[in-house]
Amino acid sequence: MAGTAVRGRLSTWQTATVGPVTDETPKVRTLRLEVPEWPGHRAGQHVDIRLTADDGYQAERAYSIASAPGEPLAITVERLDDGEVSPYLTEEARTGDQLEVRGPIGGYFVWEPGSDSGGPLLLAAGGSGIVPLRAIVRERSRAGSSVPVRLLYSSRSWEDVIYSTEFGLPPGGVEVIYTLTRSQPRMWQGYARRVDDQMLAEVAWPTADRPLAYVCGPTNFVESVAAGLVKLGYPAGRVKTERFGATGG
Amino acid sequence: MVDEETLDGNAIGGLLMEVFGTDMTTAVATCGSCGAASQVAELPVYMPGLGTVARCRSCQSVLMVFTEVRRVTCVDLMGLASLSYGPN
Numbered sequence: 001m002a003g004t005a006v007r008g009r010l011s012t013w014q015t016a017t018v019g020p021v022t023d024e025t026p027k028v029r030t031l032r033l034e035v036p037e038w039p040g041h042r043a044g045q046h047v048d049i050r051l052t053a054d055d056g057y058q059a060e061r062a063y064s065i066a067s068a069p070g071e072p073l074a075i076t077v078e079r080l081d082d083g084e085v086s087p088y089l090t091e092e093a094r095t096g097d098q099l100e101v102r103g104p105i106g107g108y109f110v111w112e113p114g115s116d117s118g119g120p121l122l123l124a125a126g127g128s129g130i131v132p133l134r135a136i137v138r139e140r141s142r143a144g145s146s147v148p149v150r151l152l153y154s155s156r157s158w159e160d161v162i163y164s165t166e167f168g169l170p171p172g173g174v175e176v177i178y179t180l181t182r183s184q185p186r187m188w189q190g191y192a193r194r195v196d197d198q199m200l201a202e203v204a205w206p207t208a209d210r211p212l213a214y215v216c217g218p219t220n221f222v223e224s225v226a227a228g229l230v231k232l233g234y235p236a237g238r239v240k241t242e243r244f245g246a247t248g249g
Numbered sequence: 250m251v252d253e254e255t256l257d258g259n260a261i262g263g264l265l266m267e268v269f270g271t272d273m274t275t276a277v278a279t280c281g282s283c284g285a286a287s288q289v290a291e292l293p294v295y296m297p298g299l300g301t302v303a304r305c306r307s308c309q310s311v312l313m314v315f316t317e318v319r320r321v322t323c324v325d326l327m328g329l330a331s332l333s334y335g336p337n
Contacts, residue, residue, distance in 0.1 A: 012267055048263040062260055105262040108274040108290030219253050241291070243260075246253040 016101040043139035044110040047103030059084040064131040068138035113143040119210035120148040126217025207233040258289040280305040281330040
């Protein structure tokens with residue numbers, strides 16, 4: 001296929017105003033974004049955020065949408081110490097600040113009630129990979145879906161667990177299984193290692209149930225979980241993946 | 250070839266939307282070298298800073314290259330046999 005040049009990338013960026021901000025963990029924040037012409041979004045989609053410095057330098061990054069369709073647009077952002085965008089979003093952004101947003105984006109890593117054959121959902125998150133999966137769980141509740149869900153959530157420590165209050169009392173039919181890879185609270189009874197084939201064999205729905213899997217997180221996490229599920233017999237087409245790279249967004 | 254910096258086609262959804270005017274993450278990309286077909290979201294994507302490269306999942310050939318020069322996005326799709334959009 002031939003190459004071409006596309007002039008002008010002006011049309012799809014919109015101005016967003018930062019709304020209420022919620023601290024989730026010491027390094028993670030949820031920001032409501034008010035976008036006047038927001039067309040609505042689907043669970044699992046993301047937005048691109050663009051910041052422009054005084055000298056005109058621009059940096060943009062993708063962030064998963066944390067809210068369900070029908071809820072106000074919100075993103076959850078983890079601070080990366082050497083990041084160009086996340087330190088601003090997690091430390092400096094205040095209610096009323098303005099930034100540029102493009103989206104909603106994506107049609108692959110998306111879940112909609114009834115859009116599939118009805119098998120149970122296996123959701124697997126590494127770190128801030130939980131964000132789009134949280135939108136999926138909320139959408140399931142909002143839409144009144146009863147599809148059974150198992151959510152396997154890998155974090156470094158309990159202090160790093162995002163949405164711990166929300167998932168501490170999950171909706172009926174949703175089971176949350178944690179693994180803490182670096183440190184664990186005293187008396188911790190959950191998993192305490194990286195997700196491996198043995199853990200997947202214990203947690204994942206049997207293939208006979210025709211499960212559908214969504215895996216999101218750092219690239220190494222996603223590669224390893226997706227490969228493990230395929231080894232268990234999940235068809236590759238039933239394992240949807242989204243990779244954040246080395247750092248998790 | 251897949252290292253921890255490797256992203257996937259989800260990450261270029263916004264860029265592709267600018268270029269094509271619609272979501273392309275579920276479009277099917279067919280490699281011009283080996284003929285393997287997969288959804289754009291499943292392609293390994295590298296963003297080393299100078300530009301963005303999407304490769305074939307099977308043979309690692311370069312399928313798409315995007316570079317931005319003075320606010321103009323240059324698109325090279327030479328590695329693709331086809332890029333088809335529609336229900337799949």
